[in-house]
Amino acid sequence: MSLQRLIFFVLSALFFISTSMWLKDEFRPKWMEFQKKYYEEQAVKVEKEFEAATAAKDKELLGKRLASLKRPIYEIKQILLKGDYSWSKQQNGDKVDRCMTCHIDENKLKAAHPNVKDFPFDIYGCTVCHGGIGRALGEEVAHEGMYYHKRQMEMRLTSAETMFGFWNELATLTPEESDPNQRLEMGDFKKYSITGDKAIYVGSQKCLKCHKGLTSPHVERWQRIKFKTFERVKEAPDYLAGNDEYRKKCLECHTTGYDESTGKYSEEGVT
Structure with missing residues (x-):
């Protein structure tokens, strides 16, 4: 085999491998694997409940639930967050939080945030406290600059401006009231600490x-x-x-x- 043919063969093989990997990521992204695993776990759980159920009504409801879990719809889940975000401000259009695309198990999320019962995630999303890039779907990009646990979030407090910025972001994300007198401002969020927990007065x-x-x-x-x-x-x-x-x-x-x-x-x- 000539050198030219060898080079052509190697380059073709590399092109084929890279294309295959791209197609896999495009048509079977990692977030879909997270959802697949979640639905499979839920199906096993519901199947046990179905077998244990005795009432006809319960069996009917569990049967429908089981059928939907065995034929799940894989989709990007997101919260469109309110706020003034645009290219002119070097921010990517409407602010979006897609964390729940992978972190789909609400029970696990609640268990991981036992002290944030009153924090409305459906309005403010995850990135307002945890950081990261809410629009991204790839794990590495989405978790860039992220604060994983409370200690890391608390270490953000290098100055009062950080806290004011957090409260201001909450005010920005809050849907506007039709009555201007009822609209919330930064100062209305002083009840929240940087972790989203209720702020506790320590004396x-x-x-x-x-x-x-x-x-x-x-x-x-x-x-x-x-x-x-x-x-x-x-x-x-x-x-x-x-x-x-x-x-x-x-x-x-x-x-x-x-x-x-x-x-x-x-x-x-x-x-």
């Missing part, structure tokens, strides 16, 4: 461990003016003479973490 003493060293003049002034307000309020004649309803109005502003439904608060003073 001023823990806050001061860091802030005394970082912003001591600010802390000194805050302690002198804001921390002590409730002490003065408790001695005020109108507070002493007022009933419970009147005092609740004082507690709303002069305590931290006041809960109107219970009348309890986390700490006296504004911290």
Whole structure:
């Protein structure tokens, strides 16, 4: 065999292999394998339930469910996220979150996020907390720059701007209310931490461990003016003479973490 023929044969073989791999990825992408595995697992589970069922109605419902699982429709699943995203801003059109194309098992997702019960994933998606590229379907690209667990997400907090950016993103993704007075802004999301969990007030003493060293003049002034307000309020004649309803109005502003439904608060003073 001449050298030219050998080179032609090698190049043809490489072309055939690369084309075969491309066709496989194109017509049998990896996300489809994730869905196939999920539907197969669910089919086994439902089949056991079907065999154990005794009521005719239950068998009918489980039978229909089993039939659909054995003939699944593989499809890209996505959330179209609200927001102003465009090529002019170097952002790819409508923001999309397709994480659930692979992460299709909702029960596993809920189990992996036990403390985020009230976080509406169907509005905000996954990437707002975890990062990554929500539009991508390939695992390597989709997980680029991703924060996998809470510790990594918390390490994003290198400055207050990071937290403000997170809240601002939540406000951007929130569907607009028809009434302008009901539209949510960045400040309305302060109940969420960077992980999507409900933010928990840990008490001023823990806050001061860091802030005394970082912003001591600010802390000194805050302690002198804001921390002590409730002490003065408790001695005020109108507070002493007022009933419970009147005092609740004082507690709303002069305590931290006041809960109107219970009348309890986390700490006296504004911290």
